[in-house]
Amino acid sequence: GAVVSQHPSWVICKSGTSVKIECRSLDFQATTMFWYRQFPKQSLMLMATSNEGSKATYEQGVEKDKFLINHASLTLSTLTVTSAHPEDSSFYICSAREGLAGDDTQYFGPGTRLTVL
Amino acid sequence: ILNVEQSPQSLHVQEGDSTNFTCSFPSSNFYALHWYRWETAKSPEALFVMTLNGDEKKKGRISATLNTKEGYSYLYIKGSQPEDSATYLCAFLYNFNKFYFGSGTKLNVKP
Numbered sequence: 001g002a003v004v005s006q007h008p009s010w011v012i013c014k015s016g017t018s019v020k021i022e023c024r025s026l027d028f029q030a031t032t033m034f035w036y037r038q039f040p041k042q043s044l045m046l047m048a049t050s051n052e053g054s055k056a057t058y059e060q061g062v063e064k065d066k067f068l069i070n071h072a073s074l075t076l077s078t079l080t081v082t083s084a085h086p087e088d089s090s091f092y093i094c095s096a097r098e099g100l101a102g103d104d105t106q107y108f109g110p111g112t113r114l115t116v117l
Numbered sequence: 118i119l120n121v122e123q124s125p126q127s128l129h130v131q132e133g134d135s136t137n138f139t140c141s142f143p144s145s146n147f148y149a150l151h152w153y154r155w156e157t158a159k160s161p162e163a164l165f166v167m168t169l170n171g172d173e174k175k176k177g178r179i180s181a182t183l184n185t186k187e188g189y190s191y192l193y194i195k196g197s198q199p200e201d202s203a204t205y206l207c208a209f210l211y212n213f214n215k216f217y218f219g220s221g222t223k224l225n226v227k228p
Contacts, residue, residue: 004160032214043121044206044218093161100213102149105163 002028004096006109013084014117021079021112023094029074030096034106035067038091047092050077084116119143121209123219130197131227137193138222140207144188149210152181152192155221156203164192164205197226 003026013019023033032051036044048069050056056069066088068080077096081088093111097104122141130136142150149168155161165174170185178195194201204221211217 034216036218041220043220044208046216049214095161097214102168102210102213103166105151105166106208106216107163108153108160110158110160 002026002096002098002105002107004094004107004109006094006112008112009110010113010115012115012117015085016083019081019084019114021081021092021094021114023077023079023096023109025075025096025107028096028098028107030077031074031099032097033071033077034095034097035069035077035079036093036095038093044093047079081114084114086116089114089116119209119211119217121207121217121219123205123207123222125222126220127223127225129225129227132198134197134226135193135195136197136224137191138205138224140190140192140209140219142188142190142207142209142217143211144186146211147185147188147209148212150183150185150190151208151210151216152190153206153208154203155206161206192222194224197224199226199228202226 005024007022035047047062048056048058050071052074058064071077095106095108097106152164153161165181167183172183180193183190204223206221208216208218
């Protein structure tokens with residue numbers, strides 16, 4: 001089956017630093033990659049949708065200057081949390097879709113637990 | 118933001134019991150409904166993708182139904198096993214590329 005990797009799986013950083021999270025589709029080319037955030041006991045919330053070679057589309061309330069997304073190729077997307085603060089501590093998870101039909105599954109990475117001190 | 122609700126939030130059953138969960142979603146602008154199984158420390162795994170009203174899908178002991186007119190989907194597990202313990206998520210595909218997730222149903226199957 002399709003595999004999506006995500007690194008790092010966890011990261012602890014100091015307030016004010018930037019953190020980069022990588023998401024790779026290992027055995028397929030992803031038309032679209034998604035970035036989600038999950039706070040405790042809440043749903044996965046879509047942060048942004050990215051397509052290779054174009055700017056990401058951010059959801060309402062997500063600051064594009066704080067959460068920089070680069071979709072450099074059909075197999076790699078990165079999320080950089082800039083000037084991280086404790087309120088950015090959360091679980092971040094990416095997914096990738098090969099196509100855009102309703103029955104095209106999204107395949108998830110294992111997620112990244114970010115803790116900002 | 119669209120409202121996707123799952124119930125119950127958690128469920129504890131004995132091995133061998135059959136169980137079912139509900140996912141409720143808006144009945145308008147339906148594109149697809151996806152079910153995922155998410156075990157701790159692993160990636161969510163796609164179970165079913167449902168696109169047509171009346172769809173019924175089955176994978177082993179797990180099956181799902183879809184009613185787009187009234188906005189709900191049921192997931193059934195027959196003869197639950199401890200390895201079925203996981204969080205089950207549904208995701209409503211609002212347009213061709215935007216998913217709204219429920220908070221999940223956490224299933225614990227006791228041996």
